[in-house]
Amino acid sequence: MRRLRGMVADTRPLRNDNFRRLWTANIVTVVGAQLTVVAVPAQIYAVTGSSAYVGLTGLFGLVPLVVFGLWGGALADVFDRRTILLVTTTGLIATSVLFWVQAAAGNTNVWLLLGLFSVQQAFFAVNQPTRSAVLPRLLEPELLPAANSLNMTVFQAGAIGGPLIAGVLIPVLGFGWLYLIDAVTLFATMSAVVRLPRLPVEGVTTTPGLRSVVEGFSYLRGHPVLLMSFVVDLIAMVFGMPRALFPEIAHLSFGGPDSGGLVFALLFAAIPAGAVVGGVFSGWVSRVDRQGLAVIVCILVWGAAMTGFGIAVGLADRGSASWQHTMLLVALLMLTVGGAADMASAAFRTSMLQSAAADSVRGRLQGVFIVVVAGGPRVADVVHGAAAAAVGTAAAAAGGGVLVIVGTVVAALAVPSFVRYRINRQLATD
Numbered sequence: 001m002r003r004l005r006g007m008v009a010d011t012r013p014l015r016n017d018n019f020r021r022l023w024t025a026n027i028v029t030v031v032g033a034q035l036t037v038v039a040v041p042a043q044i045y046a047v048t049g050s051s052a053y054v055g056l057t058g059l060f061g062l063v064p065l066v067v068f069g070l071w072g073g074a075l076a077d078v079f080d081r082r083t084i085l086l087v088t089t090t091g092l093i094a095t096s097v098l099f100w101v102q103a104a105a106g107n108t109n110v111w112l113l114l115g116l117f118s119v120q121q122a123f124f125a126v127n128q129p130t131r132s133a134v135l136p137r138l139l140e141p142e143l144l145p146a147a148n149s150l151n152m153t154v155f156q157a158g159a160i161g162g163p164l165i166a167g168v169l170i171p172v173l174g175f176g177w178l179y180l181i182d183a184v185t186l187f188a189t190m191s192a193v194v195r196l197p198r199l200p201v202e203g204v205t206t207t208p209g210l211r212s213v214v215e216g217f218s219y220l221r222g223h224p225v226l227l228m229s230f231v232v233d234l235i236a237m238v239f240g241m242p243r244a245l246f247p248e249i250a251h252l253s254f255g256g257p258d259s260g261g262l263v264f265a266l267l268f269a270a271i272p273a274g275a276v277v278g279g280v281f282s283g284w285v286s287r288v289d290r291q292g293l294a295v296i297v298c299i300l301v302w303g304a305a306m307t308g309f310g311i312a313v314g315l316a317d318r319g320s321a322s323w324q325h326t327m328l329l330v331a332l333l334m335l336t337v338g339g340a341a342d343m344a345s346a347a348f349r350t351s352m353l354q355s356a357a358a359d360s361v362r363g364r365l366q367g368v369f370i371v372v373v374a375g376g377p378r379v380a381d382v383v384h385g386a387a388a389a390a391v392g393t394a395a396a397a398a399g400g401g402v403l404v405i406v407g408t409v410v411a412a413l414a415v416p417s418f419v420r421y422r423i424n425r426q427l428a429t430d
């Protein structure tokens with residue numbers, strides 16, 4: 001029994017009242033947020049009948065995420081972080097209410113929808129780095145990997161359950177009710193934020209603006225361990241995230257319909273499902289001292305899993321229907337393993353940023369983290385799409401996995417201090 005408790009998620013961070021309230025509220029809020037994530041493109045398609053307009057959500061979402069992610073991190077290094085969370089949570093509630101109003105009024109203006117979506121993403125981009133920068137002020141350094149694992153488990157579970165719930169509710173309730181549910185669930189987070197203590201930044205030395213953002217990047221240049229946490233994540237995501245290939249793979253390699261279907265859904269759900277499983281059995285992350293080495297190992301596992309996924313796709317193209325079903329199971333297993341490895345890698349990388357960086361730059365570094373996490377997979381979509389057009393989906397996916405392994409090994413050899421990085425447990429207990 002004791003051994004089993006050591007395997008499942010480390011719940012010690014939940015003993016902290018403030019973290020427990022934020023985490024519990026997030027369980028409710030993440031489902032509501034995913035309803036809006038699904039409802040916005042669905043409403044745009046219902047209004048326009050055009051996938052091109054739906055595709056614009058990527059542009060209208062990414063630009064404010066990059067701009068306000070960086071600027072929001074600078075804000076979080078100057079102003080009281082509790083105040084920033086109050087303002088941005090209020091903004092998220094307001095935009096969800098406006099989404100509800102336009103849907104209830106029968107809006108058919110796609111630009112209004114896209115504009116509201118951009119405003120919502122701007123508030124989100126300021127909120128998230130601030131929220132991450134708060135954790136080291138609430139918890140001891142040794143509990144940060146467990147706390148980040150708990151947070152990511154909830155997020156990934158919402159990424160699976162939210163779209164399924166939305167798919168069922170849209171035909172029954174319509175878009176407006178989904179937006180309203182999102183607005184209502186956000187009050188759970190607001191309640192948790194209101195009860196936080198004041199969180200002024202320790203050692204403020206800057207003012208929010210472009211210079212502050214540049215100072216954050218300059219700080220990274222002087223701290224190769226932190227810089228490498230971004231580099232290896234970009235290597236993993238840009239070369240190893242094959243989601244742009246899922247529609248073609250589902251249709252041509254595994255015999256699914258060209259308009260989606262079960263296989264398509266399973267491919268998209270496999271990585272977050274693996275992250276959830278990894279989160280449930282993440283008790284080991286709190287016992288790892290050499291977090292840099294752990295990140296390298298996790299990304300190597302991710303690369304190997306994506307290589308295996310590509311090989312399974314290639315083998316499926318050469319067999320019967322029953323053989324295709326077998327290879328589909330192998331492909332889904334590889335994606336699931338990759339999702340679990342990515343969850344652990346993200347937990348360690350986030351913890352390193354939170355514990356190894358000075359409090360006065362944590363917000364800006366978390367802003368860069370948000371940009372990397374959001375931008376890497378979008379760059380991967382372009383890279384994999386182009387590669388698949390040249391060499392096919394199987395070779396693109398498998399080759400990407402191999403490049404992840406090679407790139408990660410080269411990065412580890414180039415910056416050995418990253419591999420040697422370990423948590424200071426003495427500091428954690430002082």
